[in-house]
Structures are given as structure tokens and as C-alpha cells.
Amino acid sequence: MQRLLFSLLIINILLACGGTNGTDRGQGEVDREERTVLRIPAFNADSAFHFVERQVAFGPRVPNTEAHRQAGKWLRQSMERFADTVYIQETRVRAYDGTNLQIKNIIGVFQPEKRRRILLCAHWDSRPYADHDPDPANHYTPIDGANDGASGVGVLLEIARLLGETPTQVGIDIIFFDAEDYGRHRLSNVPDGDHWALGAQHWARNPHRLDYDARFGILLDMVGASDATFKREGYSMLYAPNVVRKVWETAQSIGHGHLFPEQDGNFVVDDHYYVNRIRRIPTINIIHQDDRTSHGFFPQWHTMGDNMDVIDPYTLRAVGETVLHVIYNQ
DSSP, rough: OHHHHHHHHHHHHHHHOOOOOOOHHHHHHHHHHHHHHHHHOOHHHEEEHHHHHHHHHHOOOOTTSSSHHHHHHHHHHHHHHHOOOOEEEEEEOOOOOOOOOEEEEEEEEETTOOOOOOEEEEEEEEEOTTOOOSSSSGGTTEEEEEEEIIHHHHHHHHHHHHHHOOOOOOOEEEEEESSSSOOOOOTTTSOSOOOHOOOOOOHHHSSSSOOOOOOOEEEEEEEBBOOOOOOOOHHHHOOOOOHHHHHHHHHHHTTOTTTSSOOOOOOSSSHHOOOIIIOOOEEEEEOOOTTTTSSSSTTTTTTTTTGGGGGHHHHHHHHHHHHHHHHOOO
């Protein structure tokens, strides 16, 4: 009896001091891991701005050009620094005018073992024509594409950097689509067709993993200009209204609601359209729409004025923070 009482006393003392109960200690470790995963890292707008600037420094990133090849090489190396696995999907596509384009989709995979996944994407090529420039002499001149292309990639590169340091609870795939902006020239007599988003069309039919699926996707396009307005794009509302609601509510909750108004925008044929229609992953488009211009986009769209002068670090931060809060709260 005394031996039993003594044993009980020792057990009580150990428990009071923290004990050696492996289950309790393991639970504490799990709690600490969960707190680490749920911590949302700070989006660095200066870093994102640098990533935009770095792309523009290569020159217009038009398929079949040296600037395009060098920019693609840099993007691949950047993603290899951040992601667990990188896929380079190279192919040849035919443009609206019959030109054969050598293109590559650049895909960074984070935590490939996770079954629950989210897709983030942007296009990394730039427009071969300034066909909306006020000067007709520039209508066949390629553009820098600082906002239309490089801004979305810049935001996602900064997110990729953060993902490499602080993992999410779900797997993330970041895709830089090629040949989004090689659509028909405004003055061309070629009929309308599936001339845009050629890289996204190829990937949607031939994903980097045969069975690839994601809970949802977010496309970023023209997300860096001052006074941006991200209305609820039409195909996003058609295919993924719940995702739109989640993203817009998140933006409002963290103080960026003035950039994400509760207003419906136009239908825009962009990379997300083919991800939705072909791959059937509910994907939305965060894209700058402006009622004050005749074409409905930011004033410098498809002009020589789409250069670094239009890029505003605050807009990059607002979009980046919104996306980060969405993916880290899944």
C-alpha cells in the first residue's frame, strides 16, 4: 500500500512539473507548427517592384525574340530558388497571323505532396504591338508591358519568395503563362477566334501533371498601375462566383476595398477563361478595368506608355496582401 501511494505521489509530481507524457508534448509541437503555418508573412512591395523592373529591363518579352529567351531564363532561375519543383513546358503554337511561336510556360510547385491545391497565375510575355498607341507610327512596335504582364508576375514572384520561407496548409502552384498577348492586331482583318492566351490553352489541355486539379485559381493581370480598379470580371463571376466573393471580402477586410469595389465589370477573354472552360478549375481574374477609357482598361493599355512610370508599389502591395491572406487562410 505504501509503495502504491509513493508511486502515485511521484506520478503527480511529474505531471505537475510538465511530466514526460509524450502525447501532451506532441500536441504542443503540433500547435506550434500550426501557428507557424497560419502566420501570414508580410508582402514586400519594394521586392515586387524590383521583380517588375527586372523583367522590363530585358525589353519587350515577345516570343521568338532574344529578350523573351533571356527573360524566360531569368524567370526559371528565380522560380528554382523559391519552389520545391519547377516544370518548363515548351511547345510551338501558331499565332493568329500564321507565325509559329516558340513558347514556354514556367511552373513552380510548392509542397507537391499536398493533395489540396490552389493555382496562381499570370502571363509573362508582352504585347508585340502598341496597336492602341495615340501615335499611328507605333502601332506595330512592341511594348514594355510593365503593367500588362510584368506586374502580375512581379507580385507572384514575391509571393513565391514568401512561400519558400513560410509554407501554407495547402499546396500552391504558380504558373507563368506564355503568349497570352499575341492576339490579333487591332487593324487586322483576321476574324475573331481563340488567338489570345495561347500558353494557357496549351497548359489547360496538357497540364504539368496528368491528373492535375486545384480547388480554385487566381489570375493576376494588370495589377500594378496607380488608381487601379479591380471590378468583378464577367467570366470570373460566371465560373467562380464564390471565389470572387472570398477574394473581394478579403480585400475589404484588410483595408483595400477601394481597389476592389462591389461592381461588376466586363467579360475579358484572358488566361483564366481557358483554365475554366478547358480544365474546369474555377478561376478568377483580378484585372484593372476602367470605364473612363474607350477600351475599358488602364489608360496606357497596349501603348508605348505601359512602362515603369505607371507602376505603383501600393497597388502591387494591395493585390499581393489580398492574395496572401486568401491562400494562408485555406
